[in-house]
Amino acid sequence: MQAANLEGGRMRLRTWRAGRSDWRVQALSIFSLSVAFVCLASALLVVTNLAAVRDRWSRAGRATVYLRDSASETEVADLQRALEATPGVTRARHVSAAEARREVVSEGADSMLAALPPNAFPASIEVSFENDLSDDDLASMAVKLRVLPAVESVETYARWTERLSALLGGGVTASTCLALIVLCAVVSVIGSTMRLLLHRRKIEVEVLKLVGATDGFVRRPFVLEGATQGAAGAGGALLVLGVLFLMVRGRFDQELVSLLGVAPSFLPVPVALGMVALGGALGAITALLTLRRMAAV
Structure with a gap:
């Protein structure tokens, strides 16, 4: 063995x-x-x-409300206050055309972007939402915002x-x-x-x-x-x-x-x-x- x-x-x-x-x-x-x-x-x-x-x-919880060039400061301020008072909205920040240009055209950016005037960048209101806000509520809010005279368009990033x-x-x-x-x-x-x-x-x-x-x-x-x-x-x-x-x-x-x-x-x-x-x-x-x-x- x-x-x-x-x-x-x-x-x-x-x-x-x-x-x-x-x-x-x-x-x-x-x-x-x-x-x-x-x-x-x-x-x-x-x-x-x-x-x-x-x-x-999908967790961004934000939307961008683009404003018309003809929107007055009073209309923009009223819209911002109305958004801040809306249930589910945590913040509404107004971004002017000049601020939008500074955010896009950073140091060392493309020369063609840097040559664009400030009015080439639309003013907007950045809206932040609570995490539990449903997609249906967000879509309904976007529909109501699009019919306002001061609003050019609303981007919710849902398509993205x-x-x-x-x-x-x-x-x-x-x-x-x-x-x-x-x-x-x-x-x-x-x-x-x-x-x-x-x-x-x-x-x-x-x-x-x-x-x-x-x-x-x-x-x-x-x-x-x-x-x-x-x-x-x-x-x-x-x-x-x-x-x-x-x-x-x-x-x-x-x-x-x-x-x-x-x-x-x-x-x-x-x-x-x-x-x-x-x-x-x-x-x-x-x-x-x-x-x-x-x-x-």
């Missing part, structure tokens, strides 16, 4: 050494998986930032949020499709790698079975290699995407960040860890199913 266990240990050690000798095949497999996971991670990164922008604007939601839905659909493509890529790459490795280690496998090794004992190194390849492919994709993200974020327009109210962010840690775990699980399952379909193991 001890001799059999000793022989089994030796053969297991040989199997692990054989695995290390096939590093070129495994490296190619990891590279192929990384390419697939980069596509999925990129889609998830876009979806994450779109969701952040949508949530930011709806467009972002539609774009986000498209991103989620694309991510789902890419996830299926990644699944197919993992099954194809790891399945082919396992068949190639098993063919190259056929002698070691046959010797192991001759000395009494069980199928589970023989499969274990291959399943672990499949899990390692899947996890390494996902991790490599995250590393590449992280480097590219840092390069792009360093050149991101800070004025655009101020306008959107959200800075670009990388994938959350749970999502990144979930991708690595998904890669490892897919790799292990694919390796196990591939080996079970082969008569040798």
